Amino acid sequence: MSGHLLSLLLFLPVLGAVVIWMLPARAARGLTALVMLATLAAATSVLVVFDPGGPRFQLLERVLWVASLNVHYQVGVDGLSMLFLPATALVFLGSLVANWNLVHDAPRLHYSLLLLLQCATLGIFCALDTVLFFFFWELTLLPVYILLARWGATAGSVRVAARYFLIMLAGGVPLLLAFVLLACSQSVPTFDLLALLAAPLPRSTQYAVFMLCLVGFGVKVPLVPLHTWLPQFALAAPGSLTALLVGLKVGAYGLIRFAIPLAPDAAQDLHWLLAGLGTLTLIYGAVGILAQSNLRVGLACASICHVGLAVLGLAAFTASGAQGAVSLLLSFSVATGGAFVLLEFLRQRTGSTDINSLGGAAKTMPLLASGFLICGLAGVGMPGTSSFPGEFMLILAALWSHTGAGMAALFGLAIAAAGFLSLYRKAFFGPATRRQVLEAEDLRPREWAVLVILITLIGAIGLYPGPWLEIVRPAAEAWAAGVAR
Amino acid sequence: MSGFSEILWFEQGGLPLLAILQLLPLGGAAIVFAFKERTTAVVAGKAFALAELLLCIVVSSRINPASATLQLAERFAPLGYHVVVDGLSIVFLLVAALLTVLMTFYGMSRGMISPGRLFAVLLVAEAGLVGMLVTLNVAWFALFSALELWAVTYLLRRWASSRAETQALARFVQYQAFGLALFVAGCLVLGWGHADARGGRWSFDLFELAGAMPADRFQTAAFYLLFYGLAVRTPLFPLHGWLPNMAQHGLIAVAPALMVGVKVGIYAMLRFVLPLTPAAVLYWQPYVIGFAMAGVFFTAALAFQQTNLRRLLAFAVVSHTSLLVIGVFSLHEAGIQGAVLLAANFGLAVTGMWFVVGFVFRRTGTTELDELSGLFERIPFLAIAFLIFGLAIVGMPGTPGFDAAHLILEASIDNFGALSTVAAALGNVAAAGFLLWAFQRAFLSQGKHGSPDVDRTTPMEYLVCGIALLAMLVIGFFTEPWLHLTEAASQSLAARFVQ
Numbered sequence: 001m002s003g004h005l006l007s008l009l010l011f012l013p014v015l016g017a018v019v020i021w022m023l024p025a026r027a028a029r030g031l032t033a034l035v036m037l038a039t040l041a042a043a044t045s046v047l048v049v050f051d052p053g054g055p056r057f058q059l060l061e062r063v064l065w066v067a068s069l070n071v072h073y074q075v076g077v078d079g080l081s082m083l084f085l086p087a088t089a090l091v092f093l094g095s096l097v098a099n100w101n102l103v104h105d106a107p108r109l110h111y112s113l114l115l116l117l118q119c120a121t122l123g124i125f126c127a128l129d130t131v132l133f134f135f136f137w138e139l140t141l142l143p144v145y146i147l148l149a150r151w152g153a154t155a156g157s158v159r160v161a162a163r164y165f166l167i168m169l170a171g172g173v174p175l176l177l178a179f180v181l182l183a184c185s186q187s188v189p190t191f192d193l194l195a196l197l198a199a200p201l202p203r204s205t206q207y208a209v210f211m212l213c214l215v216g217f218g219v220k221v222p223l224v225p226l227h228t229w230l231p232q233f234a235l236a237a238p239g240s241l242t243a244l245l246v247g248l249k250v251g252a253y254g255l256i257r258f259a260i261p262l263a264p265d266a267a268q269d270l271h272w273l274l275a276g277l278g279t280l281t282l283i284y285g286a287v288g289i290l291a292q293s294n295l296r297v298g299l300a301c302a303s304i305c306h307v308g309l310a311v312l313g314l315a316a317f318t319a320s321g322a323q324g325a326v327s328l329l330l331s332f333s334v335a336t337g338g339a340f341v342l343l344e345f346l347r348q349r350t351g352s353t354d355i356n357s358l359g360g361a362a363k364t365m366p367l368l369a370s371g372f373l374i375c376g377l378a379g380v381g382m383p384g385t386s387s388f389p390g391e392f393m394l395i396l397a398a399l400w401s402h403t404g405a406g407m408a409a410l411f412g413l414a415i416a417a418a419g420f421l422s423l424y425r426k427a428f429f430g431p432a433t434r435r436q437v438l439e440a441e442d443l444r445p446r447e448w449a450v451l452v453i454l455i456t457l458i459g460a461i462g463l464y465p466g467p468w469l470e471i472v473r474p475a476a477e478a479w480a481a482g483v484a485r
Numbered sequence: 486m487s488g489f490s491e492i493l494w495f496e497q498g499g500l501p502l503l504a505i506l507q508l509l510p511l512g513g514a515a516i517v518f519a520f521k522e523r524t525t526a527v528v529a530g531k532a533f534a535l536a537e538l539l540l541c542i543v544v545s546s547r548i549n550p551a552s553a554t555l556q557l558a559e560r561f562a563p564l565g566y567h568v569v570v571d572g573l574s575i576v577f578l579l580v581a582a583l584l585t586v587l588m589t590f591y592g593m594s595r596g597m598i599s600p601g602r603l604f605a606v607l608l609v610a611e612a613g614l615v616g617m618l619v620t621l622n623v624a625w626f627a628l629f630s631a632l633e634l635w636a637v638t639y640l641l642r643r644w645a646s647s648r649a650e651t652q653a654l655a656r657f658v659q660y661q662a663f664g665l666a667l668f669v670a671g672c673l674v675l676g677w678g679h680a681d682a683r684g685g686r687w688s689f690d691l692f693e694l695a696g697a698m699p700a701d702r703f704q705t706a707a708f709y710l711l712f713y714g715l716a717v718r719t720p721l722f723p724l725h726g727w728l729p730n731m732a733q734h735g736l737i738a739v740a741p742a743l744m745v746g747v748k749v750g751i752y753a754m755l756r757f758v759l760p761l762t763p764a765a766v767l768y769w770q771p772y773v774i775g776f777a778m779a780g781v782f783f784t785a786a787l788a789f790q791q792t793n794l795r796r797l798l799a800f801a802v803v804s805h806t807s808l809l810v811i812g813v814f815s816l817h818e819a820g821i822q823g824a825v826l827l828a829a830n831f832g833l834a835v836t837g838m839w840f841v842v843g844f845v846f847r848r849t850g851t852t853e854l855d856e857l858s859g860l861f862e863r864i865p866f867l868a869i870a871f872l873i874f875g876l877a878i879v880g881m882p883g884t885p886g887f888d889a890a891h892l893i894l895e896a897s898i899d900n901f902g903a904l905s906t907v908a909a910a911l912g913n914v915a916a917a918g919f920l921l922w923a924f925q926r927a928f929l930s931q932g933k934h935g936s937p938d939v940d941r942t943t944p945m946e947y948l949v950c951g952i953a954l955l956a957m958l959v960i961g962f963f964t965e966p967w968l969h970l971t972e973a974a975s976q977s978l979a980a981r982f983v984q
């Protein structure tokens with residue numbers, strides 16, 4: 001059974017998306033919840049089956065897909081990617097709950113697209129063939145486009161949806177080019193990631209591949225100056241969708257999995273570019289938080305800020321840098337995803353996430369306020385939360401390899417924390433004036449459950465990070481060894 | 486040395502399938518025509534279209550795709566009759582047969598006047614298409630081309646949907662007659678060249694022409710005449726002037742689908758132009774590619790200017806056809822293979838979009854983008870079908886365009902370097918831009934008067950769009966058999982250009 005665990009994980013959501021259309025519309029939501037729970041269970045069992053001491057890539061499955069192009073359906077996980085699977089399943093479940101009562105029209109379409117998006121996102125983390133990866137990568141666009149255009153939060157969301165789609169499609173161009181270039185550079189064209197990792201490339205090809213990947217993934221990460229879609233997107237998208245796209249760090253994962261290991265020499269030579277972009281992104285995100293009056297955009301900026309830190313830490317090309325980056329990204333998936341879900345609860349109650357129309361929200365909604373505080377603190381890397389170990393390792397790695405950039409990063413993180421707390425204070429404390437805030441009701445049991453899971457995870461990993469870091473460590477060491485070649 | 490080889494039909498056993506393939510739609514047309522407007526005419530029309538599709542599937546199962554040899558050949562020397570099929574042409578044949586079947590369903594669901602006559606003409610057009618796709622004789626090709634053009638002209642005249650039809654029709658006839666004249670002139674130059682070399686014996690057969698290619702300037706002249714003759718038909722920027730008018734004013738889905746659903750222009754370039762004028766092709770390759778690149782972007786820019794959904798689709802066709810020409814003229818095995826698959830993909834996708842537009846027109850009586858709004862609420866299936874067809878054109882994963890785009894990119898990296906490849910790929914993004922924009926304006930926008938109260942999707946509409954979607958997704962996920970089918974033929978064609 002465990003031989004096909006990853007395929008099961010990938011096809012469960014697709015199966016669910018098909019079955020939805022065979023049942024009456026009112027059953028769609030319940031079925032989706034069931035499928036997502038099953039997916040979470042499958043993703044958790046990957047965690048159990050995976051042997052951290054074993055070979056690097058496990059649960060490998062390889063089926064010839066397109067023989068003439070030498071494309072395989074090849075999936076597998078290692079310590080770097082494995083933890084993203086349960087995190088993805090969890091964030092999707094949270095997003096479903098956040099939207100629980102909001103989908104009234106065409107529920108079957110909505111939920112089947114959500115499941116399709118889940119399959120594509122899980123696929124991104126499992127794929128070990130560049131074409132398969134690209135397939136999943138582009139497959140995310142269709143559901144996101146329809147979900148955003150059809151169920152967007154604002155009148156302009158149709159435009160934002162098209163913009164997102166086109167920017168991501170354009171971002172896919174350099175990526176596809178890089179993969180084709182990689183394939184053509186081998187004696188027998190191949191898209192097999194494992195084979196590509198084993199075969200060193202000439203330096204000039206490496207430069208091209210690295211730059212193309214940097215642009216392609218940089219759009220998704222997003223790295224400044226390719227970030228322009230994100231603030232608009234965070235405003236226009238329904239909260240649940242923002243949680244998915246901002247919470248799940250596929251762009252940074254792409255850098256770790258593809259860009260750097262496939263072109264190690266070029267990455268080493270261009271370490272200043274990677275570190276510089278990381279620092280720039282970090283500072284930009286931090287300053288961005290200060291300028292925001294909307295909690296959602298503020299959170300999006302905090303996310304930009306931390307991905308910047310992860311990229312900066314990666315530029316050290318050490319095992320602890322990679323380990324730190326993966327654990328920070330994971331923690332962030334859960335924390336930011338959770339925070340966006342909580343903001344969606346808040347928006348449903350008060351009709352807004354802008355601090356000017358909130359104020360004093362903690363009085364009527366103490367649970368929501370404290371939950372958001374915990375997620376937010378995890379978001380700024382408070383010791384005791386799940387983000388701290390990763391952040392600490394990243395800062396150490398950065399200080400060691402790029403001291404100046406590391407100092408700047410510390411400064412930027414302080415600004416980010418200050419910015420977040422200031423936003424938080426204005427939104428949740430002070431006198432409550434608006435009627436919606438005064439009459440708001442605190443979290444309901446269903447919402448409570450999401451919160452408890454999130455806080456348990458954040459606290460447990462924060463206080464006892466050892467086992468989680470141990471899962472990542474061997475793979476991170478292998479990664480660093482591969483890059484250091 | 487012509488470099489061609491063939492296997493005659495009786496050596497492969499069975500029946501002269503290609504002759505049946507050509508006669509079936511012709512006979513069908515006669516029978517349907519004889520039924521006049523009785524309901525049996527409609528049933529017979531559908532039955533013949535389906536039978537032709539089945540026959541195409543039988544043919545595709547009979548040929549051996551691993552060999553580059555032309556297969557199931559039939560010859561009748563006195564008339565110059567010479568037909569074959571190989572891995573490339575079978576793809577086009579299947580698309581032509583499938584589209585005809587879909588058009589018969591579509592014609593019923595739109596509730597056209599005198600469907601019996603419509604089906605008869607449709608079958609004549611199919612016969613023309615099939616004839617063009619199997620013949621190896623350029624004169625026969627021109628003849629079948631004329632037959633198909635006559636059928637389309639008749640369709641446009643009898644079932645036009647608006648008053649500007651006369652102008653559109655006149656433009657169509659002028660352009661096509663001109664294109665055909667160029668092509669015929671090209672054939673004459675080739676035949677003359679052959680006569681010159683072989684002591685006054687004229688021939689228009691590919692095998693013989695390839696053995697006596699005209700020299701230097703005559704080859705260039707032949708290349709230009711053939712290429713531009715086909716470019717009108719394809720249509721290729723800047724010779725596309727007939728299409729937008731016809732698309733806007735003509736019979737909505739059927740006529741454009743017949744003209745651009747099956748890319749016979751691209752097919753004829755592969756079958757005749759590349760092997761018969763290799764030196765000229767090599768010499769003019771950069772110019773053709775340059776024009777095609779310009780065409781991708783120029784027509785994409787024009788598409789953004791359109792206010793009518795049907796015109797917009799016409800420009801989308803011109804834009805992506807330019808991409809096909811880039812694939813063909815890469816003269817690279819992967820590029821040719823990619824172009825063939827992409828041609829099938831585009832044909833299916835664009836026809837699907839045209840069907841949806843036709844269904845929308847039946848409900849709203851207009852295809853002006855300003856007057857359409859909020860259709861998504863009432864006909865979500867058709868809206869999503871439109872979106873998926875649109876994304877298929879852009880090469881969304883899960884459609885044949887995905888792997889085909891890989892192939893064309895691979896070829897153009899090999900031949901022209903990264904820069905022009907990026908340009909071509911960005912042309913795709915531009916196409917995504919205007920297709921999404923059209924989708925939003927027609928299906929998602931909120932109109933002044935709220936959402937219109939149009940009919941829900943009918944079963945026939947589910948069927949037509951469902952079949953097209955299914956065909957596309959199946960080919961998209963299981964590309965391997967199609968790649969296998971086209972591989973050997975593409976290789977042997979590309980091998981002609983390896984110095």
